[in-house]
Amino acid sequence: MFAVYADSFSSDDPLSALRLGERPDPEVPDGWTTVTVKAASLNHHDLWSLRGVGLKEAALPMILGCDAAGHDEDGREVVVHAVVSDPAWSGDETFDPKRSLLSERHQGTFADRVAVPRRNLVPKPASLSFEEAACLPTAWLTAYRMLFTRGGLKPGDSVLVQGAGGGVATALITLARAGGLRVLATSRDEAKRQRALEIGAHEVFESGERLPGKVDAVMETVGRATWSHSIRSLRPGGTLVISGTTSGPHLDDAELSRIFFLQISVVGSTMGTRDELASLVSLLDATGTRPLVDRTLPMEQAADGFAAMAGGDVFGKIVFTR
Numbered sequence: 172m173f174a175v176y177a178d179s180f181s182s183d184d185p186l187s188a189l190r191l192g193e194r195p196d197p198e199v200p201d202g203w204t205t206v207t208v209k210a211a212s213l214n215h216h217d218l219w220s221l222r223g224v225g226l227k228e229a230a231l232p233m234i235l236g237c238d239a240a241g242h243d244e245d246g247r248e249v250v251v252h253a254v255v256s257d258p259a260w261s262g263d264e265t266f267d268p269k270r271s272l273l274s275e276r277h278q279g280t281f282a283d284r285v286a287v288p289r290r291n292l293v294p295k296p297a298s299l300s301f302e303e304a305a306c307l308p309t310a311w312l313t314a315y316r317m318l319f320t321r322g323g324l325k326p327g328d329s330v331l332v333q334g335a336g337g338g339v340a341t342a343l344i345t346l347a348r349a350g351g352l353r354v355l356a357t358s359r360d361e362a363k364r365q366r367a368l369e370i371g372a373h374e375v376f377e378s379g380e381r382l383p384g385k386v387d388a389v390m391e392t393v394g395r396a397t398w399s400h401s402i403r404s405l406r407p408g409g410t411l412v413i414s415g416t417t418s419g420p421h422l423d424d425a426e427l428s429r430i431f432f433l434q435i436s437v438v439g440s441t442m443g444t445r446d447e448l449a450s451l452v453s454l455l456d457a458t459g460t461r462p463l464v465d466r467t468l469p470m471e472q473a474a475d476g477f478a479a480m481a482g483g484d485v486f487g488k489i490v491f492t493r
């Protein structure tokens with residue numbers, strides 16, 4: 172079958188490790204099933220994989236991609252939950268120490284077919300296109316859990332989203348607005364700031380710009396470049412939720428004094444559960460809220476999508492179709 176995969180790593184030039192071509196059909200263990208992929212979306216995770224972050228050399232060649240929507244073996248339209256937990260695990264899958272994401276230990280979604288545990292399938296409502304549904308399992312699910320589970324935010328609260336252009340960030344802005352929050356966003360780029368307003372931000376700011384007032388919570392995926400500003404933007408007792416460190420995990424100043432003196436909570440968040448994915452799908456079905464798709468490309472042109480993401484030239488999700 173056709174697939175987009177990694178057969179080596181390169182930390183400096185991740186695109187040089189990208190391969191497109193034939194790979195064997197998926198193996199289907201007991202309790203697993205296959206999904207015929209109609210659409211799959213790109214995440215920064217896929218670039219990290221080409222750099223050798225989160226993927227072991229022994230697992231190569233590895234088909235990339237965490238997210239997919241398509242048809243199950245009975246022809247039903249489904250969304251794939253990307254978190255694979257141990258069969259013996261019960262409860263919140265994101266707390267399973269043995270969990271992995273598709274494309275880490277098991278072959279990923281950028282292919283004609285992907286094998287997944289049966290319990291990882293979530294029905295796709297007819298109101299969502301395959302392209303929209305394919306945006307949900309990683310970036311959108313992460314944003315949902317950051318805001319409503321780990322962040323505990325309620326209608327009327329205020330939230331700052333750092334780095335407005337990213338896949339997770341655009342999901343955070345859109346979902347926060349749909350959830351009745353006051354939404355502030357930063358971006359380094361004026362055009363992205365304008366687009367952030369169009370998708371639901373109430374106010375936008377340059378990266379690092381002082382806000383007119385303090386917020387209840389900050390959503391972080393940028394890391395080093397925005398950390399200080401995030402801590403300084405919080406009200407006393409506020410919450411910083413972090414799920415990524417695109418600009419690097421090592422801080423110049425962790426702002427420890429502010430964290431204890433202002434009694435700030437720093438909360439980690441990773442992906443989401445299958446039930447949270449089902450709730451997210453229901454939320455979109457009920458509200459008409461839709462993922463922002465930056466561009467849709469045939470999977471054969473996946474390299475163009477990877478290049479755009481590596482260059483930061485993205486606003487919303489990049490989707491590959493079959």
Ligand SMILES: NC(=O)c1ccc[n+]([C@@H]2O[C@H](COP(=O)([O-])OP(=O)(O)OC[C@H]3O[C@@H](n4cnc5c(N)ncnc54)[C@H](OP(=O)(O)O)[C@@H]3O)[C@@H](O)[C@H]2O)c1
Binds near residue numbers: 214219340357358417
């Ligand atoms: N823990 C999890 O479960 C989980 C799930 C999904 C993603 N993640 C992580 O979250 C991060 C974002 O993922 P994504 O797929 O949304 O990636 P992405 O689409 O590439 O977004 C990255 C965004 O970060 C901002 N940014 C990058 N470098 C910056 C810098 N030096 N200064 C200020 N802003 C900067 C940019 O915003 P502007 O250009 O607008 O400034 C950019 O649009 C990644 O690190 C990813 O690994 C984690």
